[in-house]
Amino acid sequence: xxxxxxxxxxxxxxxxxxxxxxxxxxNRIQTTKYTWFTFLPQYLFEQFHRxxxxxxxxxxxxxxxxxxxxxxxxxxxLPLIVVLFASMIKDAIEDYRKYRFDKMINFSxxxxxxx
Numbered sequence: 001x002x003x004x005x006x007x008x009x010x011x012x013x014x015x016x017x018x019x020x021x022x023x024x025x026x027n028r029i030q031t032t033k034y035t036w037f038t039f040l041p042q043y044l045f046e047q048f049h050r051x052x053x054x055x056x057x058x059x060x061x062x063x064x065x066x067x068x069x070x071x072x073x074x075x076x077x078l079p080l081i082v083v084l085f086a087s088m089i090k091d092a093i094e095d096y097r098k099y100r101f102d103k104m105i106n107f108s109x110x111x112x113x114x115x
Contacts, residue, residue, distance in 0.1 A: 028106045034097045043088055056080040083113075 034042055047053050056079060062068045063076040070076075 029102050031097050034095050039092070039095075039103055043091060044084075047084055047087065053080065053083070056083075 048057060060073075060077050060080060063071060063073050
């Protein structure tokens with residue numbers, strides 16, 4: 001039963017309330033980075049912007065050509081898959097914790113003080 005207390009001090013007048021309420025109709029906090037549908041594509045996009053992951057991905061691609069193959073194809077993919085999977089689990093757990101905290105904050109009681 002904790003209350004959030006909000007002190008608006010933005011200098012806007014009461015007559016602007018209708019216009020402001022259309023812009024901020026939800027008034028909820030969202031700190032999560034992913035949704036169920038965007039998790040995998042957005043996660044892979046962010047991971048392959050890192051130079052190390054891109055390097056290992058290029059090694060995997062090059063190893064599929066028989067002329068350039070140095071190791072077995074599966075062995076070359078293993079470090080990249082392990083790193084991506086471990087990082088994916090960590091990001092998923094972190095984002096879920098943010099989701100639960102946002103949900104707790106958004107459903108807490110709020111007391112607003114106005115001038």
